[in-house]
Amino acid sequence: MSVNFWIGDDYLKVSIVGATGYGGLELIRLLQNHPHLEIASLHTSSRFGRQIHEDSPHLLHMEYTLEEIVPEDIAKKADIVFLATPSGISVQLAPEFFKLGVKVIDLSGDLRLKNPGNYERWYKHSAAPSEILQEAVYGLSEWNASRIKHAKIIANPGCYPTATLLGLAPLYTEKWATGKDVIVDAKSGVSGAGKSPSAGTHYSEINENFKIYKVHTHQHIPEIEQQLGLWNEESQPISFSTHLVPMTRGIMATMYVKLHRHTSTEELIDLYNTVYENHPFVRVQPMDAFPCTKQVFGSNFCDIGIAFDERTNKATIVSVIDNLMKGAAGQAVQNANIMLGAEESAGLLNIPLYP
Numbered sequence: 001m002s003v004n005f006w007i008g009d010d011y012l013k014v015s016i017v018g019a020t021g022y023g024g025l026e027l028i029r030l031l032q033n034h035p036h037l038e039i040a041s042l043h044t045s046s047r048f049g050r051q052i053h054e055d056s057p058h059l060l061h062m063e064y065t066l067e068e069i070v071p072e073d074i075a076k077k078a079d080i081v082f083l084a085t086p087s088g089i090s091v092q093l094a095p096e097f098f099k100l101g102v103k104v105i106d107l108s109g110d111l112r113l114k115n116p117g118n119y120e121r122w123y124k125h126s127a128a129p130s131e132i133l134q135e136a137v138y139g140l141s142e143w144n145a146s147r148i149k150h151a152k153i154i155a156n157p158g159c160y161p162t163a164t165l166l167g168l169a170p171l172y173t174e175k176w177a178t179g180k181d182v183i184v185d186a187k188s189g190v191s192g193a194g195k196s197p198s199a200g201t202h203y204s205e206i207n208e209n210f211k212i213y214k215v216h217t218h219q220h221i222p223e224i225e226q227q228l229g230l231w232n233e234e235s236q237p238i239s240f241s242t243h244l245v246p247m248t249r250g251i252m253a254t255m256y257v258k259l260h261r262h263t264s265t266e267e268l269i270d271l272y273n274t275v276y277e278n279h280p281f282v283r284v285q286p287m288d289a290f291p292c293t294k295q296v297f298g299s300n301f302c303d304i305g306i307a308f309d310e311r312t313n314k315a316t317i318v319s320v321i322d323n324l325m326k327g328a329a330g331q332a333v334q335n336a337n338i339m340l341g342a343e344e345s346a347g348l349l350n351i352p353l354y355p
């Protein structure tokens, strides 16, 4: 039975667990001006009692005391909880919130893979209970809205999968792609790795440098393949590589896809425009134009450029997003909007920061 979750003009209350990290801070930025959602509480595993602005001075004007993570207490004040925590945490927290009847939007990778063995292989943690994995709805907003609307748990997609899947979806769902020999060459800004410094991401390692990482082992490979398999059962394993770029935000995924049919760039652009016609956050570039990460900086847009290569019969698709927005907090708020029956774009239609 479907229940109308939203109760009209009132604000719905939300709590954020992991509020001090990059994803959590981006959620705060979006929720502060949201027309239907209001922050009830912010939670930390290590800094209880401190003000949010003590470690995040860009929030100097905001008065929120960081609280411990006690699901029973959160359930008393929140309708929805966002989990913006490292992998391995939602495995434990999501079942508790589910039992307490609080809707969960999980930004981590814990609930995305339906096969627990797959999660354990790629994430190296114990998986969530099967009941929770089955309950979790994959939150690729443009492609799963009818299920997101009635979901109790959302597994918000990863940043690379969001850029990749939005870029590949029209070819897979319309059966233009053979599903064989697909190559995804992806690059990310350093905020994708979260706020905690590490040997691989600190300034002198990343500045004026460009490096490949997690070759053939990236945890987003099974997530992308799971969704491609749902769209097209002929789909085969993809070649997927990830690189770190010396910039703060942004993801670019460049994809090379063999097609069933001979076509033209014009026809491909028409296909993408038709598929994404009613989706305000996916913008398809005109002929001969390709997107760059700066044109989506700080926004929830995914911009896509397309060209057909006559010589190889392959399409080249370029998809860009801001990893913290469409790749994390922005899509999480978009999913919350869909769940509560509001405009999908509520609180999210800001123009990208430029230059």
Ligand SMILES: NC(=O)C1=CN([C@@H]2O[C@H](COP(=O)(O)OP(=O)(O)OC[C@H]3O[C@@H](n4cnc5c(N)ncnc54)[C@H](OP(=O)(O)O)[C@@H]3O)[C@@H](O)[C@H]2O)C=CC1
Residues within 6 Å of the ligand: 017, 018, 019, 020, 021, 022, 023, 024, 043, 044, 045, 046, 047, 069, 083, 084, 085, 086, 087, 089, 107, 108, 109, 157, 158, 159, 191, 192, 193, 194, 195, 196, 323, 324, 327, 328
């Ligand atoms: N950064 C990105 O672009 C994207 C990130 N994601 C995923 O979203 C999640 C959050 O990412 P991001 O914000 O970048 O990560 P950060 O490392 O920046 O933040 C993680 C947050 O989790 C809290 N935390 C750490 N340990 C625990 C724990 N044991 N229990 C509860 N909370 C804990 C941290 O702070 P405190 O010590 O105060 O509790 C912090 O608030 C991750 O799972 C990430 O993989 C998904 C898409 C994109």
Ligand SMILES: CC(=O)N[C@@H](CCC(=O)OP(=O)(O)O)C(=O)O
Residues within 6 Å of the ligand: 087, 107, 108, 109, 110, 157, 158, 159, 188, 189, 190, 191, 192, 193, 194, 219, 220, 242, 244
């Ligand atoms: C630049 C960078 O390091 N990015 C991270 C993205 C992590 C992430 O978002 O992880 P989950 O989606 O699995 O939670 C990475 O490549 O692992």
